[in-house]
Amino acid sequence: MVDTTAPAPRIAGAPEEFQLAFEQAPIGIALVSPDGRFLWVNDALSRICGYDTEALLRLTFQDITHPDDLDADLAQVEAMIRGEITAYSMEKRYLHARGHEVPIQLDVSMVRRVDGSPRYFISHVQDISERQATIDALASAHEALRVSQQRFAALVERSTDIICIIDEQGCIAYHSPAAERLLGYAPGTWLGTPFTAVVHPEDQAELNETFRRLVLEPSLIPLAEVRVTTVDGLWRHVEISATNRLADPAVRGIVANVRDVTDRAEAATRLAWQAFHDSLTGLPNRALLADRLGHAVERARRVGDLTALLFLDLDRFKLVNDSMGHEAGDLLLVEVASRLERTVRAGDSVARLGGDEFVILVESVSETDEVSALAERIGEVVAAPIELPQGMVTVTASIGIAYDSGRGPEHLLRDADTALYRAKEKGRNRFHVFTESLRTAALRRMTAEQELRDALERGRIEVHYQPIVDLAGGTIAAVEALLRVRTEDGGLALPGEYIEVADESGLIVPVGAAVLDQACAALAGWRAASASSPGHVAVNVSARELGSPGFTDRVLASLDRHHLGASDLVLEFTEATVIGADRATLRAVDWLHRRGVGLSIDDFGTGYSSLAYLKRFPIRSVKLDRTFVGGLGVDPSDAEIVRAVVTLGRSLRLEVVAEGIETLDQLQSLQDLGCDFGQGFLLGHPLAADELRFDGPVLPIIPRRT
Numbered sequence: 001m002v003d004t005t006a007p008a009p010r011i012a013g014a015p016e017e018f019q020l021a022f023e024q025a026p027i028g029i030a031l032v033s034p035d036g037r038f039l040w041v042n043d044a045l046s047r048i049c050g051y052d053t054e055a056l057l058r059l060t061f062q063d064i065t066h067p068d069d070l071d072a073d074l075a076q077v078e079a080m081i082r083g084e085i086t087a088y089s090m091e092k093r094y095l096h097a098r099g100h101e102v103p104i105q106l107d108v109s110m111v112r113r114v115d116g117s118p119r120y121f122i123s124h125v126q127d128i129s130e131r132q133a134t135i136d137a138l139a140s141a142h143e144a145l146r147v148s149q150q151r152f153a154a155l156v157e158r159s160t161d162i163i164c165i166i167d168e169q170g171c172i173a174y175h176s177p178a179a180e181r182l183l184g185y186a187p188g189t190w191l192g193t194p195f196t197a198v199v200h201p202e203d204q205a206e207l208n209e210t211f212r213r214l215v216l217e218p219s220l221i222p223l224a225e226v227r228v229t230t231v232d233g234l235w236r237h238v239e240i241s242a243t244n245r246l247a248d249p250a251v252r253g254i255v256a257n258v259r260d261v262t263d264r265a266e267a268a269t270r271l272a273w274q275a276f277h278d279s280l281t282g283l284p285n286r287a288l289l290a291d292r293l294g295h296a297v298e299r300a301r302r303v304g305d306l307t308a309l310l311f312l313d314l315d316r317f318k319l320v321n322d323s324m325g326h327e328a329g330d331l332l333l334v335e336v337a338s339r340l341e342r343t344v345r346a347g348d349s350v351a352r353l354g355g356d357e358f359v360i361l362v363e364s365v366s367e368t369d370e371v372s373a374l375a376e377r378i379g380e381v382v383a384a385p386i387e388l389p390q391g392m393v394t395v396t397a398s399i400g401i402a403y404d405s406g407r408g409p410e411h412l413l414r415d416a417d418t419a420l421y422r423a424k425e426k427g428r429n430r431f432h433v434f435t436e437s438l439r440t441a442a443l444r445r446m447t448a449e450q451e452l453r454d455a456l457e458r459g460r461i462e463v464h465y466q467p468i469v470d471l472a473g474g475t476i477a478a479v480e481a482l483l484r485v486r487t488e489d490g491g492l493a494l495p496g497e498y499i500e501v502a503d504e505s506g507l508i509v510p511v512g513a514a515v516l517d518q519a520c521a522a523l524a525g526w527r528a529a530s531a532s533s534p535g536h537v538a539v540n541v542s543a544r545e546l547g548s549p550g551f552t553d554r555v556l557a558s559l560d561r562h563h564l565g566a567s568d569l570v571l572e573f574t575e576a577t578v579i580g581a582d583r584a585t586l587r588a589v590d591w592l593h594r595r596g597v598g599l600s601i602d603d604f605g606t607g608y609s610s611l612a613y614l615k616r617f618p619i620r621s622v623k624l625d626r627t628f629v630g631g632l633g634v635d636p637s638d639a640e641i642v643r644a645v646v647t648l649g650r651s652l653r654l655e656v657v658a659e660g661i662e663t664l665d666q667l668q669s670l671q672d673l674g675c676d677f678g679q680g681f682l683l684g685h686p687l688a689a690d691e692l693r694f695d696g697p698v699l700p701i702i703p704r705r706t
C-alpha cells in the first residue's frame, strides 16, 4: 500500500517485473495525488514533458498543463473526486520544459482507499504530436481540396468557353453555362443528347471520326474547328479541344473545351476571299484565274476540246480616269465587269487582272467561230454607252484571243496578251487571234528589251550624229543625235525596235538620259576642237520620257555638266507626243521653252496633227517626214505637201527641215521649194562623234539651179 504522505519512487509492494513494466512502458504513466502532485512517474513521461524524474516529483500536473486546458482538466478531476465519474480521457497540452506545447492524450482513473476517499490518480499520457500533425495536415488538405474544387467549379461555370463532358457513347453528360451565353441553350438542354446534335451536317462526319479515335487513343489531344448552330439557327465557328478522361473516376468522360472563334474564322474567310478576288469588282483575280486556267487546260486535254482565253483591255480608259476622276473610272470598271459576266456563258470565268485588264476563260470550245462570236458580242456590249453620275461615257475594248496549244496555261495568258497588243496596234476596238508569227514578234521584243538592259548596264549605249545642213548656205547648221546599241558581238544596232520596247518598259528614261548626256558632251567637244562647229544638237525624246518625273532637271544637268546653254539643245518629238500630252508634259515643255531649249516636231505630216495642236507647243522647227521627200519627182501631191509645209513654216516663223534626202534631184526640188534645212544620206550619214568633220566644205558641191 502506498502512503499518500510520502513520495513513492517505487510502486510499493509491486513485484520487481511489474515495476519494470511500468517504468519502461512506451507511454507516460504517473501516480498523482488528489491535489495534483506527482507521486510517481516513469521515464516516458519525463521524455514527453522534458523534466527529469526528480524535477517532476517536485511539480504538480497543474504546473505543466497549458493554462488554457487547465480548467477542463480540473473539472474532470473534481467530478471524479466527487465520485460522479470513475475515469476520464481528454486531449490537452503540456508545457514542455523547453517552453513549447506538447499535445497529449490523457487517460485518468482513480484509486480509492477502503473508506472510499481518494488515494491517488493513475494517469496515462500519450504524446500525440505526430497524430495531431497528421490531423492538421489532413484538415488543411481537405480545405485545399475544397478551395480548389470551388475554384475549379467557378472556372468551369464562368468560363467563356463551353466545357462539356461527353460519355463514351458520345452523349453529353455535362455542359457549362457558357452554352447559354454563347449559343443560347438553357442549362441542361444538351444533357443526354449526342454531342453532334448542334454541329453543322458537313462537319459531323469528321468530328465523329475524331471522337472515335480519341476514345481508342486516350493520349491524343485533338483540335477541331466546326460550325455549330445557335438556338436561333445561326452558325458560329467553334474550336474544340478534347482530352480523354474516361479512365479518371472523377470524370469518366471526354472533356471538350468549346471556344467561339467566329471572328477569327470570318476574318480568315475574308482574307482568303481577298487573296483570290479583285476587291473593286468582286471578280476572280489573277491568282484564281491561274488556278482555273490550270484545271481548264487539264480538263480540255482529257476530253479533247479547246480552251480559249480572251484578254481584254479598255481603249483609252486612262482618258476617263484623267478627265472624270478615279471614282468615275472605278464605276466604269464595275459596270464593264458586270456586263462581261452577263455576256459570257455560265461555265466561263471572267477575271480582272488589274487596271482596265480583264480576262475571260472559255472552256469546252468545239469551234473557234464560237469564240470569235463571243469576242464580237463583248465588243458590242462594252461599247454601249455607260451612264455614270459624272456623265455618259462610251468606251471600246481591244481583245486578244489565244487557244491552248498544249504548251501550258502560262503560255495561254502570254499569247492572248500578245494578240491583244496586236489588236491595239491595228487601231483598237477590235479583236485579234494569236498566231505563231505574233509569238515570234513578241519574242523578238523580249530579246530586244534584254539586249537594251545589258547595253545600259555595260555602257554600250552609243550615239551617232547626222548633219542637218543649211540648204541655202551649204554648211552644217546642226546635228541630230541618234541612238545606237553596241551588241554583245560587237555589232552596232539601229534604234528601230529598241525605241518601242524601251518606251513600253520605261527603259527609255535611262537610255534617253544617256543619249542626252553623250550628245551634250559631243557638242562641247566639237566646240573646243574647232571654230566651225554645229549650232546645236538635236536629241529625240519620246512622250514617256518627256512626261517622266525629273526630265527637265536631267536636261539642265546635262547642259550644265558640259557648259552648254539652253539654246545649244533642240528636243525632237513626234506629233503623237503633242496630241497625247498631258498637263505635266505640257508644263515641262513650256518650262524648257522659256529657258531657251528648242522644240522640234519630228516626222511631220504623218501624225494627223492639226495646226490647233501645233499651237499648243512653242515650236522652233518642223521636220518634214522623209516619205514626202521620197515622193518628190514621183508623186506630184508630195511636192504640193512640201510646198504647203514650207509656206506654213514661213508664215508661222518655223524652220522647216526636210528628212531623208537621198538624191540630188530631191535636194534640188527642196531648194527650189525654198526649204531651209535638209538631212539625209546624200548630205551625210550618221557617224560617231570623232568621225564627223565641220571644217572646210562639208557638203558635196550642190549644183544650184538658177
Ligand code: C2E
Pocket (backbone or CB within 6 Å): 466, 481, 482, 483, 494, 495, 496, 499, 512, 515, 539, 540, 541, 542, 572, 602, 603, 626, 659, 660, 661, 662, 679, 680, 681, 682, 686
Ligand atoms: P528620226 O528622228 O526621224 O531620225 C532619222 C532617222 O532616219 C534615223 O534613223 C536616220 O538614220 C534615218 N535617216 C537619215 N537620213 C536618211 C536617208 O536619207 N534615208 C533613209 N532611209 N533614212 C535616213 P535611225 O537612226 O534608225 O533612227 C530611227 C528613229 O529612232 C529616229 O527617227 C527617232 O525617232 C528614233 N530615235 C533615234 N534615237 C533616239 C533617241 O535617242 N531617243 C528616242 N526617243 N528616239 C530615238
Ligand code: MG
Pocket (backbone or CB within 6 Å): 480, 540, 572, 602
Ligand atoms: Mg529625229
Ligand code: MG
Pocket (backbone or CB within 6 Å): 602, 603, 623, 625, 659
Ligand atoms: Mg524623223
